[in-house]
Amino acid sequence: MKKNDFEYAYDDIRLDKLNEECGVFGIYSNDNLDVVRSVYYGLYALQHRGQESCGVAVNNNGEISYYKDMGLVPEVFTEHILNCFTGKMAIGHTRYSTTGSSLRENAQPMVINYKEGKLALAHNGNLVNAAQIRQEAESQGAIFQTTTDTEVIASLISRYRVKSDDMLDALKNMMRTVQGGYALVILTPRRMVGIRDPFGIRPLCIGKLKNSYVLASESCALDAVGADYIRDLNPGEIVFIGDNGIESYQTDLPGGSKLCVFEHIYFARPDSVMDGASVYESRLEAGKRLAIEHPVEADLVIGVPDSGLTAALGYSRQSGIPYGEGLIKNRYIGRTFIQPEQGQRETAVRIKLNPLKQAIEGKRIVMIDDSIVRGTTSRRIVQMLKEAGAKEVHMRVSSPPIKYSCHYGIDTPSRKNLVAASCTVEQIRELVAADSLGFLSVEALVNTPKGSKCGFCTACLDGDYPIDVPDEGNKFSIEQKC
Numbered sequence: 001m002k003k004n005d006f007e008y009a010y011d012d013i014r015l016d017k018l019n020e021e022c023g024v025f026g027i028y029s030n031d032n033l034d035v036v037r038s039v040y041y042g043l044y045a046l047q048h049r050g051q052e053s054c055g056v057a058v059n060n061n062g063e064i065s066y067y068k069d070m071g072l073v074p075e076v077f078t079e080h081i082l083n084c085f086t087g088k089m090a091i092g093h094t095r096y097s098t099t100g101s102s103l104r105e106n107a108q109p110m111v112i113n114y115k116e117g118k119l120a121l122a123h124n125g126n127l128v129n130a131a132q133i134r135q136e137a138e139s140q141g142a143i144f145q146t147t148t149d150t151e152v153i154a155s156l157i158s159r160y161r162v163k164s165d166d167m168l169d170a171l172k173n174m175m176r177t178v179q180g181g182y183a184l185v186i187l188t189p190r191r192m193v194g195i196r197d198p199f200g201i202r203p204l205c206i207g208k209l210k211n212s213y214v215l216a217s218e219s220c221a222l223d224a225v226g227a228d229y230i231r232d233l234n235p236g237e238i239v240f241i242g243d244n245g246i247e248s249y250q251t252d253l254p255g256g257s258k259l260c261v262f263e264h265i266y267f268a269r270p271d272s273v274m275d276g277a278s279v280y281e282s283r284l285e286a287g288k289r290l291a292i293e294h295p296v297e298a299d300l301v302i303g304v305p306d307s308g309l310t311a312a313l314g315y316s317r318q319s320g321i322p323y324g325e326g327l328i329k330n331r332y333i334g335r336t337f338i339q340p341e342q343g344q345r346e347t348a349v350r351i352k353l354n355p356l357k358q359a360i361e362g363k364r365i366v367m368i369d370d371s372i373v374r375g376t377t378s379r380r381i382v383q384m385l386k387e388a389g390a391k392e393v394h395m396r397v398s399s400p401p402i403k404y405s406c407h408y409g410i411d412t413p414s415r416k417n418l419v420a421a422s423c424t425v426e427q428i429r430e431l432v433a434a435d436s437l438g439f440l441s442v443e444a445l446v447n448t449p450k451g452s453k454c455g456f457c458t459a460c461l462d463g464d465y466p467i468d469v470p471d472e473g474n475k476f477s478i479e480q481k482c
Helices: 003-010 035-045 130-139 149-163 167-177 219-224 262-267 279-293 309-319 342-352 376-387 425-432
Strands: 023-028 053-060 063-070 089-095 110-114 117-127 180-187 192-196 205-209 212-216 228-232 237-242 245-250 300-303 327-329 353-355 364-369 392-397 436-439
Touching: 023 035, 023 117, 023 180, 023 192, 035 053, 035 089, 035 212, 035 219, 053 117, 063 117, 089 117, 089 180, 110 149, 117 130, 117 149, 130 149, 149 167, 149 180, 167 192, 167 237, 192 212, 205 219, 212 219, 212 237, 219 228, 262 279, 279 309, 279 392, 300 309, 309 364, 342 353, 342 376, 353 376, 364 376, 376 392, 376 425, 425 436
Parallel strands: 300 364, 364 392, 392 436
Antiparallel strands: 023 089, 023 212, 053 063, 053 089, 110 117, 117 180, 180 192, 192 237, 205 212, 205 228, 237 245, 327 353
């Protein structure tokens, strides 16, 4: 099969990997803590969830001020900026855009004027009905300043707050209106609020630091500020944090427990715990199950840095094949999907990863990666290994084939962008030029998080969407494409 046969699968695509979600963080201090620096450290720990922009909003005696800009956390927040803010509570956000263009005005937290003064909101996730809500609001005279669905949420809260004297009612009405996956951290003039969507698709946890409380996308951010992990918010739960501690309200919205399974595969840091399950242990178990499902005779198991390393260790332990380093990562280059042209992307792959020739020359290699989206990066890595002297390269993937678009916070807007949506495993193996290829099964994957207190959304793997999504040409047959 010629390479051109696959061109349809990655025309006009920015993705080499699944694009990251956003990270949210918030702290309410009852201990005279430096809340701005706490947010800074929390966002630093969540930088892997988004490298496009970041921001902070601070409540000082009911007055909310903020600062946000394009760039990484240490680039945006200089010592001078951090010294400009004081307050009792603060929230922060680090962003990778899923809905909304890559512009400064779309950076978060978003701050708006509403009935009681100012409200700041940081959002991780994506709404499937944001365009419809925006259209209806604009037809009634509403004006939007950004292109993000975060502003849609803020607008709804403001609108429902005008109609009700109770913020809880306003938030419940907002949740009844929006559809999708979301985790929200909000500052009002008096309290900090955390909200998790009715299916729990996007993660959000609570921690405690002395007498103060912290909200974060991942528990690793709690560790960064010295907070103890308490628990994850339940699907559909709203928590208010104020001088009297935490007040929790469980909404009666229909839903279930559907944490995005790619949190365990790829998004989350391995030192995080999500809904009771260790991400590190999940990836280790995925590698072990992958070795059981797809054994092969080889001399060395290596992982693609960084998210493939733990699964590679699990594969090695289960198979008995030695584990070692085969790819060295340049820590000072951004993600490869930011390159606009294919030639630039492939150059970026070479700069980012370099094979360790002394370790792989003359050996049969098992290369473990967390996923294949387009296949172009995988093909380049296999090629690099073989050029460095690998005798064979057997690729093993610690997730099932990604066949469907995600509409809840991962930037895969169309199935035509996903090579597994239209190609068989053998065709993908030929595309990436591996000697063999094996994917973890869905059945094995959902059993890898040990001790998990939640279910999982696997829509991108099997098309079982927990929330109805717009039909955007997702239906086509393999025969039409391959």
